[in-house]
Amino acid sequence: MAAQAPTDELKKLNISDDAKASGNANGKTDAPKNGDLNQDEDDSEDEAEGAADATATAAKKKKKRKPKKKKKAPTEQSDPPRVLISQLFRNNTYPKGEEVEYTDENRYRTTSEEKRHLDNLNSEFLVDYRHAAEAHRQTRQWARKFIQPGKTLLEIADGIEDSVRALVGHQGLEEGDALKAGMGFPTGLSINHCAAHYNPNAGNKIVLKEDDVLKVDIGVHVNGRIVDSAFTLAWNPRYDPLLEAVKAATNEGVKQAGIDARLGEIGGHIQEVMESYEIELNGTTYPIKSIRNLNGHTINHYSIHGSKSVPIVKSNNNDKMEEGDVFAIETFGSTGKGVVYEDGEVSHYAKRGDASKVDLRLSSAKALLRVIDKNFGTLPFCRRYLDRLGQDKYLLGLNNLVNNGIVEQYPPLVDQKGSYTAQFEHTVLIRPTVKEVISRGEDF
Numbered sequence: 001m002a003a004q005a006p007t008d009e010l011k012k013l014n015i016s017d018d019a020k021a022s023g024n025a026n027g028k029t030d031a032p033k034n035g036d037l038n039q040d041e042d043d044s045e046d047e048a049e050g051a052a053d054a055t056a057t058a059a060k061k062k063k064k065r066k067p068k069k070k071k072k073a074p075t076e077q078s079d080p081p082r083v084l085i086s087q088l089f090r091n092n093t094y095p096k097g098e099e100v101e102y103t104d105e106n107r108y109r110t111t112s113e114e115k116r117h118l119d120n121l122n123s124e125f126l127v128d129y130r131h132a133a134e135a136h137r138q139t140r141q142w143a144r145k146f147i148q149p150g151k152t153l154l155e156i157a158d159g160i161e162d163s164v165r166a167l168v169g170h171q172g173l174e175e176g177d178a179l180k181a182g183m184g185f186p187t188g189l190s191i192n193h194c195a196a197h198y199n200p201n202a203g204n205k206i207v208l209k210e211d212d213v214l215k216v217d218i219g220v221h222v223n224g225r226i227v228d229s230a231f232t233l234a235w236n237p238r239y240d241p242l243l244e245a246v247k248a249a250t251n252e253g254v255k256q257a258g259i260d261a262r263l264g265e266i267g268g269h270i271q272e273v274m275e276s277y278e279i280e281l282n283g284t285t286y287p288i289k290s291i292r293n294l295n296g297h298t299i300n301h302y303s304i305h306g307s308k309s310v311p312i313v314k315s316n317n318n319d320k321m322e323e324g325d326v327f328a329i330e331t332f333g334s335t336g337k338g339v340v341y342e343d344g345e346v347s348h349y350a351k352r353g354d355a356s357k358v359d360l361r362l363s364s365a366k367a368l369l370r371v372i373d374k375n376f377g378t379l380p381f382c383r384r385y386l387d388r389l390g391q392d393k394y395l396l397g398l399n400n401l402v403n404n405g406i407v408e409q410y411p412p413l414v415d416q417k418g419s420y421t422a423q424f425e426h427t428v429l430i431r432p433t434v435k436e437v438i439s440r441g442e443d444f
């Protein structure tokens, strides 16, 4: 618990109230629960039970007779979310993720003066990361209710992306604005046997169905600090064991993360948890498999994948996690083969960080590259993000950039048709003093 007393403003927030009041986003505090704070939404309610605070009650009654003239700055999130995170949290201070102390030979780090100094040098980086993480939590809290069978993938993608951009205060429509804050990558909305990298292109007609299993993978960045976190939704409870397996496997990966942890060994621990589950569907029992060719990854500044991978099956990868690394720890479970391949229409693209300057012959490719440089840099984008910038007939140019090795395409990744896949993902900062599960929330 933070020593500081929670302000009235913090108390009124309806999103993970307790967590925010104590400066921690995950809600796993020992603070006494405050009850349903949503009742504060209605000003005319007389909520003072008994005479706990007579003066406060009198002040409230007096106030409610007066018609409000000036609009007060909002102190709680709207539905759909449109109130800036920087409005809800003042003084450049955002809720922490889940901080976990290191163990064994790294136990000393939490109190080490030297490590605390290193941590302080990184304060701007931490502010941006926590800001992005809070926009992620508030967006997904809304998305979890909004996403229902009958909704189209386009409605879902637009809803999530409108929320993210509003909460960080950058619509990304002027040159350079999307580089300040906004989408860290296209929203992944992958159904059933599709595990990752599906986002509806314009004109997509897919409607979510009652028996679908949907992976929702949201990227939020502030000044290039990307929070990459994903969850799975299903409406039919028959999929519960699949979702439970993958949630537990991801939590095992998060738990095993730490300075000097070997990536191949983490994969073994993840696989062991994942494959201890099975699921019965229509009278057939399926083992739940870790998808062996999908991995977690490091995240760099303005770059969604760094050089290290976090396998989700046992492997001989002897690389270690190091101080200062940022990891996306993501696991995928499947009732199918446990292997994905690329299939279907591409939506996701990103300029390669190592792209060399090619003298482009095609004018449309040249023009599009300028748009990409000004708006996304090396951040992944999708076709819809080009559409909203007013670009059209760009596919020839885009494919030319792909063929010249300047842009990389990330096609949808699918397991065997008829199978079901699930994913959970968190972003974890390997700070000098503690590991911080920056995207942790009350939900997962």
Ligand code: HZT
Residues within 6 Å of the ligand: 185, 186, 188, 196, 197, 217, 228, 295, 296, 297, 304, 305, 309, 328, 330, 348, 349, 350, 380, 381, 410
């Ligand atoms: C690529 C393009 C995007 C990174 C993982 C991922 C969604 O499969 C090394 C390991 C967004 C993300 C990525 F538009 N990929 N996390 N969340 N997808 S990845 C990868 O390409 S590279 C895994």
Ligand code: MN
Residues within 6 Å of the ligand: 217, 218, 228, 229, 230, 330, 425
């Ligand atoms: Mn992701």
Ligand code: MN
Residues within 6 Å of the ligand: 228, 296, 297, 328, 330, 425
């Ligand atoms: Mn990822």
